[in-house]
Amino acid sequence: MKQKTFVNPIEWRNGTVRIIDQTRLPVELKYEDCAKVSDIWWAIKKLKVRGAPLIGIAGALGFLLGMHKARAKGRSSLRKEAKKLHAYLSLSRPTAVNLSWALSRMQDVVDSCVDKPKDEVLRELKDEVERIIDEDIKMCFRMSEYGSKIIHSGDRLLTVCNAGGLATSGYGTALGVFYRAHEDGKNIKVYACETRPLLQGARLTTWELMHNGIDTTLICDNVAADVMRRFKISGIFVGADRIAANGDFANKIGTYSLAVLANYHKIPFYCAAPFSTFDLSISCGRQIPIEERDKKEVTSLYFKKPIAPLGVSVFNPAFDVTPHGLVSGIITEKGIIRAPFKENIRSIYGK
Ligand code: MRU
Numbered sequence: 001m002k003q004k005t006f007v008n009p010i011e012w013r014n015g016t017v018r019i020i021d022q023t024r025l026p027v028e029l030k031y032e033d034c035a036k037v038s039d040i041w042w043a044i045k046k047l048k049v050r051g052a053p054l055i056g057i058a059g060a061l062g063f064l065l066g067m068h069k070a071r072a073k074g075r076s077s078l079r080k081e082a083k084k085l086h087a088y089l090s091l092s093r094p095t096a097v098n099l100s101w102a103l104s105r106m107q108d109v110v111d112s113c114v115d116k117p118k119d120e121v122l123r124e125l126k127d128e129v130e131r132i133i134d135e136d137i138k139m140c141f142r143m144s145e146y147g148s149k150i151i152h153s154g155d156r157l158l159t160v161c162n163a164g165g166l167a168t169s170g171y172g173t174a175l176g177v178f179y180r181a182h183e184d185g186k187n188i189k190v191y192a193c194e195t196r197p198l199l200q201g202a203r204l205t206t207w208e209l210m211h212n213g214i215d216t217t218l219i220c221d222n223v224a225a226d227v228m229r230r231f232k233i234s235g236i237f238v239g240a241d242r243i244a245a246n247g248d249f250a251n252k253i254g255t256y257s258l259a260v261l262a263n264y265h266k267i268p269f270y271c272a273a274p275f276s277t278f279d280l281s282i283s284c285g286r287q288i289p290i291e292e293r294d295k296k297e298v299t300s301l302y303f304k305k306p307i308a309p310l311g312v313s314v315f316n317p318a319f320d321v322t323p324h325g326l327v328s329g330i331i332t333e334k335g336i337i338r339a340p341f342k343e344n345i346r347s348i349y350g351k
Helices: 037-045 052-069 075-090 097-112 118-148 174-183 200-211 221-230 255-265 341-349
Strands: 010-013 016-020 031-034 156-159 189-193 215-219 235-238 242-244 249-252 269-272 319-322 329-332 335-337
Touching: 010 052, 016 037, 016 052, 031 037, 037 052, 037 075, 052 075, 052 097, 052 118, 075 097, 097 118, 118 174, 118 269, 118 329, 118 335, 156 174, 156 221, 174 200, 174 235, 174 269, 189 200, 189 221, 200 215, 215 221, 221 255, 235 255, 255 269, 255 319, 329 341, 335 341
Parallel strands: 156 189, 156 235, 189 215, 235 269, 269 329
Antiparallel strands: 010 016, 016 031, 242 249, 249 319, 329 335
């Protein structure tokens, strides 16, 4: 079985971080080398790299880059530098908890390197990034195994945004489940919501799915209800940016609407996410910080053509929260968690 798709969205290359600039897809597959920590910060902010697990990996690589560039040599100045990097990078985007999770792991490495020379600290940081990437690959793969078991040949599935190889180390969470079902020989058809305003569904998900040989149909977001009823959708699979201790979760804006519609149409609604997306320090979805983005994303068509009157008020949250009561299950690398979510999440990850 493949553990990666055809894309390698990020890598460390001769002291720089090479990314795919996802804002240019699908028109152009363009790689960009980030040589400065601020390049990574902006790449995350502008969604050149995006998707919760990939944001975590990008943050860790940005941290490694910053520590390479740091002039500091002594233990306390290295730690100070590490703290600054941690604080700076974690401000690039607030919702995906994978970012602070990965940055804390990097910070812990620096903190544990008592009296080690800088070269050794850098080696250990590089090892830690490699572990984070390797774990992500394995977690996506395990999720895909559990997820594929609940998909049947002939299923018509629906997703939103992009929870694929481009959003992770290369395989994907929700899309990883589809890839695995396809590799297992199941004949599936996937409807991808375009995902206004930044069109991750139209630009990225359809591109990935088609390259992986999946029967793909793009729909406008407001067609979802009609498709659910007319084409008898068998399951909805989405990713997550942060999952609270009670199973409420944040994902791309529009996910909550899909969950409500799924409930009405009695369609199973699954979220697929690894351990790095759980935030057990918060009890429920109300505590998840929701990013609000520039109004220009809404008042123009992909920053090109204005489509609203100048000066109009805009509300542009990048994510919404789906309450756990609308969720059939959370597909994780340890199995599918079902209700009662609070108890079952605690028994799997609580320790
Ligand atoms: O704003 P984005 O493109 O970073 O939003 C991404 C999503 O909402 C994904 O569904 C989520 O991060 C899960 S990625 C495996």
